[in-house]
Amino acid sequence: MSKLKQSFLIGLNYLVLTAITMLPGEPSFAANNCRGRDCIHHELGTQAVCKLVGSDQSPLLPIGRDIGWAQGLNTEIDNKLLGGDVVAYKIRWFNGSWSGWYVTGVNDIDVKFNTPTNDMRRMWSYFTDHQHQYIICKEPK
Numbered sequence: 001m002s003k004l005k006q007s008f009l010i011g012l013n014y015l016v017l018t019a020i021t022m023l024p025g026e027p028s029f030a031a032n033n034c035r036g037r038d039c040i041h042h043e044l045g046t047q048a049v050c051k052l053v054g055s056d057q058s059p060l061l062p063i064g065r066d067i068g069w070a071q072g073l074n075t076e077i078d079n080k081l082l083g084g085d086v087v088a089y090k091i092r093w094f095n096g097s098w099s100g101w102y103v104t105g106v107n108d109i110d111v112k113f114n115t116p117t118n119d120m121r122r123m124w125s126y127f128t129d130h131q132h133q134y135i136i137c138k139e140p141k
Helices: 003-021 077-082 123-128
Strands: 049-053 085-092 109-114 119-122 131-138
Touching: 077 085, 085 123, 109 123, 119 123, 123 131
Parallel strands: none
Antiparallel strands: 049 131, 085 131, 109 119
16 A cells, blocks of 8 residues: 555544544544644645545546556556546446445455456446546645
8 A cells, every 4th residue: 555545544544533522522632733842743735635536416437448447456556547546436336326435455346356367456447437536645746
């Protein structure tokens, strides 16, 4: 798993923990107001920028079979094809319903396999013939 994807998952865990601490009756904290000498000061300008591409209302169109998305369990094909890390994605099935969110390298191994090569593949192999959307993170320039 790439460092960028690991950073995204760590950030996602932080957001969940923050949301939990904001529940009524629970203590809350605001790390950004820390002024003591023991505070951690983050340089946010070096963090990846993530954005949603496509949506439920405006999905991306299928991209064709010869692009490379069905190449086994390779988690770097996204960087090669899109210049960033696809950290999560959804597929719109032919019946019109959307899948839940797949997180790259966590819950996205397909139950089907590539028949010509008999190798496993990720759910993003459906980008070839299904509408889809994804969250991509790219390093700042």
